[in-house]
Amino acid sequence: PGKEFLTVGQPTPWPPHEDSWRAWRMMEKPDLDELVEHHENLVDAFKAEGVEVIIRKPDPWDPPYTVKSIYCDDVAHAAVYGHVILRMYDSIRKGEELPTFQTLAEHGIPVVGMIFGDGMVEGGPCGWLDEKHAIIEVHYPRGNTKEPGVMRANEWGQNQYANIIKAQDPEVDIRMGPGYGTRKGTIHYSMVDRHTTVGEAKYYDKYLTDWMKAEMDWKFIKPPDDLVSIDTRGFAKGPDCGVVLEPGKIITSDQYPKATKWFESVGIEVVEVHIDSLIRPRNSGSIHCLCGSLSRDPEPKSY
Template structure:
């Protein structure tokens, strides 16, 4: 592994950190979970666990090493491993949760990263930052969403601490209902991205087009169905949802192999395959 951990968003994914959803619960902390709560729905834990096991199996079948957290009964959203921070080439950025029910995850994930020998190269303490808002656009350019869970204060902290590594950081402002940037924007291959034009600023769309990225469009309604929450494995492979038929067909037209999983129960909490995955090594 050396001293290079994650160098982009679409290289070959070699190792990931996940957390089983043994204690997952619905809370009114995003528009998706709020809707299910209004309907009086409770999560089927056994079904959530089965879906997560299928995600783990998909990774293993595609040569990705899976490291698992030990689920904590007090950390009911811990399954969304992406959000505690972000991994870059030099180490990882430790985020800061906005929602109180998630703040306990920070210490748990910090301890796990220490155990794995991955250094913390930046830590957000004044603002709020979650990993669902973080993307590599290219080798040196980072896009960070300013939506519901990440703010400008945090981006300032990250810029200051990563300055020595010479990354260019682009804030991407969207409406709060979109929750995280990985709900309305997703790079699936170096020059292919899934986007919700309704949700994203025109300036960001123009940045992508200027980089020669082909854009697959989804609607605002599809954002809340997690149709943009895909997980690139590199080498022309991506994890998607079986229900995401239109996007999956378009991905295949670009020569991308789609691993479509039947995930629907965990989605009710407001997160999909990308939200559940923290990349540890991507080369």
Template sequence: MVLSQMTPKAEPAFHEHEEQLRVWGSQWGVKNDVDQIRTILVHRPGKELGVITEDKYDPQIEALIDKENQWYFRSDKAPDIAAMQEEHDALIRTLEAEDIKVVYMDGSPTDPDAINVRDNGIVINGGIIITRMGIVGEKYGTGRRGEEAYVTRTVANIGMPILHTIQGNGLMEGGSFCLLDEKHAAIGLSYRGNKAAAEQVRQVLAIQNIELVEVPLTGFSLHLDGAIVMVDHDKALVNVERLPFWFLDYLKKLGIKPIFTDYRDGTLGINCLATRPGRVLAYDDAPWTAECLYKNGVDVIPLKYIECRKKGGGIHCGTLPLIRNEK
């Protein structure tokens, strides 16, 4: 008789606003990739970059590289950590000026990739999917495998729900995920992201009735954000050379207008971050793509990020929005 008076309730669903506030204290996650960012995850570059030394220069690829410990740096000089910190601090000041709360994540003292926090998670409505890195060094604590533990501790400490962790033989990094709108998402398949992980992401998205399309990336392309970044609800910045032709038709079907990066900027123009609909942070040395964005009604805040991006990531790679909403 007592148990008959205590009826379990499945509704509202885990990700619904009422349930999120009651249990988790906030509406965590994002419904799309362009609403106003409220909270964002970053890692300030620091001593971990000291593992990168000039004796590892390879003139054939014009970069410092350590095959054993699995890192590279696009220069013949060791990182200028002070310059990287100056650039990163300017990024943080800009984010805070946009009324965004910044959360810092620690990283392994031997992990020079810690700055590129985007790859640690896939954020959707209600929480985060912890990803699984593909790069593993021969020594414990080297390579990117292991960043998963740092981001898990960070989001748990601030109270963010973890919806899933990529497991088994799955490999996926957050830079290969894009929410096209509230019911459609894309995931990039490459050396850093496989079908085993994509299927796990698909299962999580299916709970919220979000359709996932797999996009095979070209050649040595690693992440989908090197090919497409949403800049408004119905506009995407696109590097057309890294996408299959049918995906452009898919965007058209969804009513998303592609804004093509300008070839004169090379691959620089694509790596931007929408802080709110129609407003992005972008490189100050990709002016031609910025002009394309301006002509299509998108405001651009230019930032210097020259030294930071030598680590193989940009403004989009170095930021992971944890909360976006319209209010």
């Protein structure tokens, strides 16, 4: 977090140039010192677990405005090797591509493609299930998702990303969701172990879960009802599974001790970190949104 948060409350650089917190997609007036403290908490927690952390270059614009750039998982995602710079749907996210590209280049991480033209895709619902299976979906179906131009843009962006992956490894099986029909529910965000997700299969597309079970013998761990909420689309969410550090070990917010206790009861090791100003309900993303994976260990072969 940087000086971009000091711009909140001024008219936005994009139309209709409103100045409310909501126009800036904020739930409250941001406290930059607190945001930085919580960011450092997360960095320290990852480093304590042996994770190398790269900090993205700051907002280069005048005035700075990219207050959602804290959610690094949205702007770029991995291909088989190297990264792809994505093209996000929202005006508040435009401009994150440049510092992201520069940061990747400075650290020797190849950028192997960029989404161009009218194509749109962003990272939240794009995920690798293992080295040969991936999913790509519209981030969040919205009121205009059904409009023909938006629909074509979403599908064009998804196809561009999928084609980059396929060019590197034709054996990767990719499932795509255009934003109409049943949502995948960011299954990869809920993973806690190899081919294992916290959630109920009935809330996902049946053909998707049939494929997952047939291809990967996928398992779903049903959470207790009191740790689950039903969103406006009737989709069950929760508990927040954070980021997987290794099979059976996650790092997540310390906001939900009841969820932590349940995770531990089913054999999942939990590392907690205090970051509540960066995530819901005080902000608009999750701990997983805050972290974009750049490199990972090979998938375990023992099971």
